[in-house]
Amino acid sequence: MTPLTYNLWTIGCQMNEADALRAAALLESTGFRPVPHARDAGLLLLNTCVVRQQAEDKIHSRLRYVAELKQHNPGLVVALMGCLVGKNPRELDGLREQFPFVDLFLPPSNLDPLRGFLKARGYPAPAEPGDDILPPPLPDSMTGRSVVAHLPVVLGCSHACTYCVIPYRRGGERSRPSAEILAEAATLATRGIREIILLGQIVDRYGLDLPGEIHLPELLRGVAAVPGIARVRFLTSHPRWITGELIAAVASTPGLCPYFEIPVQAGSDAVLAAMRRGYTAGEYETLVAQVRAAIPRVGISTDMIVGFPGETAAQFEDSMALMRRVNPDMIRIAKYSPRPLTYSARHLPDDVPDAEKERRRVAMEAQLRAMLTVKNAPLLGQTVEILVETIEKTGRRHGRTPDYKPVFVDGSAAAPGDLIRARITWAGPFSLIAETQ
Numbered sequence: 001m002t003p004l005t006y007n008l009w010t011i012g013c014q015m016n017e018a019d020a021l022r023a024a025a026l027l028e029s030t031g032f033r034p035v036p037h038a039r040d041a042g043l044l045l046l047n048t049c050v051v052r053q054q055a056e057d058k059i060h061s062r063l064r065y066v067a068e069l070k071q072h073n074p075g076l077v078v079a080l081m082g083c084l085v086g087k088n089p090r091e092l093d094g095l096r097e098q099f100p101f102v103d104l105f106l107p108p109s110n111l112d113p114l115r116g117f118l119k120a121r122g123y124p125a126p127a128e129p130g131d132d133i134l135p136p137p138l139p140d141s142m143t144g145r146s147v148v149a150h151l152p153v154v155l156g157c158s159h160a161c162t163y164c165v166i167p168y169r170r171g172g173e174r175s176r177p178s179a180e181i182l183a184e185a186a187t188l189a190t191r192g193i194r195e196i197i198l199l200g201q202i203v204d205r206y207g208l209d210l211p212g213e214i215h216l217p218e219l220l221r222g223v224a225a226v227p228g229i230a231r232v233r234f235l236t237s238h239p240r241w242i243t244g245e246l247i248a249a250v251a252s253t254p255g256l257c258p259y260f261e262i263p264v265q266a267g268s269d270a271v272l273a274a275m276r277r278g279y280t281a282g283e284y285e286t287l288v289a290q291v292r293a294a295i296p297r298v299g300i301s302t303d304m305i306v307g308f309p310g311e312t313a314a315q316f317e318d319s320m321a322l323m324r325r326v327n328p329d330m331i332r333i334a335k336y337s338p339r340p341l342t343y344s345a346r347h348l349p350d351d352v353p354d355a356e357k358e359r360r361r362v363a364m365e366a367q368l369r370a371m372l373t374v375k376n377a378p379l380l381g382q383t384v385e386i387l388v389e390t391i392e393k394t395g396r397r398h399g400r401t402p403d404y405k406p407v408f409v410d411g412s413a414a415a416p417g418d419l420i421r422a423r424i425t426w427a428g429p430f431s432l433i434a435e436t437q
Ligand code: SF4
Pocket: 157, 158, 159, 160, 161, 164, 165, 166, 167, 201, 202, 238
């Protein structure tokens, strides 16, 4: 075993994934190489998420395993990053006491402790500026290097949805300067990145906290104009902050993909009010109609929480009915779990039994599958544009349509990064198969 090997373990949202990939890129730029098993690594990087109890349980089980590894190998370096670490330095002492085998703690979206560690141990700085923002190579089952990069533009969140722990773990909203973002986008493009996904907890609010800064529509146009960048997306949106100007920018700017991630979370106005989301189900429907009227073939995905405190069976049926009316292209469904510090955990009893939450989750999943089976069927025989992202070991290409549907392509010799046109030969609820003409 060599100390210049690392193993990355990460869970959570796209922002967490972006943080983890940047940490991995930083390690690789200083000479580390990834290994698939933690037992073979000299450095373990664990990126954590505490947005649901299930995620937190997984972290604690992983940490128990890591503690055992460290017992057998005291030279093993353990770095813990992400939302379990949080932004509050006062919590670090407690974490050090709880996890004495951890060497390094990295708050969300902050790689400075890792840079400091590498410097103190004498590892070289990144070979070229920008090496530490590139996605690392793909897993062994695929070939090449990723052509899609996540680019965080707004860190943290200053909203106070009653169930959400993110503002407590990632801190208040901070937009990054546009000059820095555009420079990173240009660097990514020169290294072969073809699609950039701008990230923020409420990405639509980009720039609103920085006096004199440009806002999201202008930022998107700037990134789309970077030579070499074929596609730009942004997520996650909040229904209250999507503007007509943003919709118009997506509708009219070449390279901006027709795709919106707009979490709704519930279909009952009473539940939405208890969540303090700041809109009604009717307003959400109106917004989606406005987006669809302006952008033909737009992909809409959303999030739903089932079993929020006090959610009755009838209120859950409101969520089911809203989803039938909105007919989105994807729903990420989560069972409510109380998170420490949040308003709902402190004031609202978690009164929907887990079996009932699971029943609701399964029912919504089944409805989604049925809806998408019908929705995707007319795609059969159509020709779509695909950005080839990866090549599987079987030779099959994998990529996505502009509206973010995953497609497997047979009979293509395209390279990752190529934009190709292919005819859909099979349309399932969650993926498509196509062949080149
Ligand atoms: S908008 Fe609400 S759900 Fe989203 S990160 Fe902010 S507080 Fe959490």
